[in-house]
Amino acid sequence: MAIVGYARVSTLDQSLHSQTDELRAAGASRIFEDKASGKLDTRPGLAAALDYLRDHEGDVLMVTRIDRLGRSVQHLVRVVDDLKARGIEFRSLHEGIDTTTAGGEMFFVIFAAIGQFSGRIISERTHEGLAAARARGRRGGRPRAMTPNKLATALRMRADGHTYDEIAGTIGVSASTVSRALANALEAIA
Incomplete structure (x- = not known):
């Protein structure tokens, strides 16, 4: 040993x-x-x-x-x-x-x-806190990059023939975010 x-x-x-x-x-x-x-x-x-x-x-x-x-x-x-x-x-x-x-x-x-008991207490408190925040209308997580105003601007710019990169530069998000948001918006309309 x-x-x-x-x-x-x-x-x-x-x-x-x-x-x-x-x-x-x-x-x-x-x-x-x-x-x-x-x-x-x-x-x-x-x-x-x-x-x-x-x-x-x-x-x-x-x-x-x-x-x-x-x-x-x-x-x-x-x-x-x-x-x-x-x-x-x-x-x-x-x-x-x-x-x-x-x-x-x-x-x-x-x-x-x-230790296991402590972990479960922390988990329960976290879930209770999230439920209380949701009940007050708050959402957890990272804020969305594409706000409704940015989406409206992106839709107008795309209709005017601008590229995803140009739109992204104007509204301050990535080109992939623009592409994804526009595809989701068009899918929702269809």
């Missing part, structure tokens, strides 16, 4: 030394590092560590603190579940999470359940 460490700091001017020293002292035989935000799901050092662990059933991925692996509970749960499916354990030194023990595994399951 090998212990593989993962260390991460958020900015380039921060040092990884305290984490790497702590990981080595706890038995890490190999350490992968990143200088990147924990909000990023794809980080080169983490990807290399996970790839290295791919063929090492029985090994352990270890971090000094759980927030070094990631800031999103959902991302943390995905990574640890993926490791577990491959027979690889997880250990976080400061939080005392160690999935090689029954207590550590139970703690992580509770942690994952809280």
Whole structure:
């Protein structure tokens, strides 16, 4: 069984030394590092560590603190579940999470359940907020580039023989937007 460490700091001017020293002292035989935000799901050092662990059933991925692996509970749960499916354990030194023990595994399951609950609450609040906005007549999403006034101008200009590029330049949208809007308008009339 090998212990593989993962260390991460958020900015380039921060040092990884305290984490790497702590990981080595706890038995890490190999350490992968990143200088990147924990909000990023794809980080080169983490990807290399996970790839290295791919063929090492029985090994352990270890971090000094759980927030070094990631800031999103959902991302943390995905990574640890993926490791577990491959027979690889997880250990976080400061939080005392160690999935090689029954207590550590139970703690992580509770942690994952809280994360899932939190995600569902956020999703429900988002849906409630969107429904309330719709009830007040507001639409979500990006505003349409082609307003009714721009469409009317585009229809007049096209009838006068102007090209899509000329129309687009005049009303401030792309030629493909003009083409699509005019085709939809003509289809609606037909």
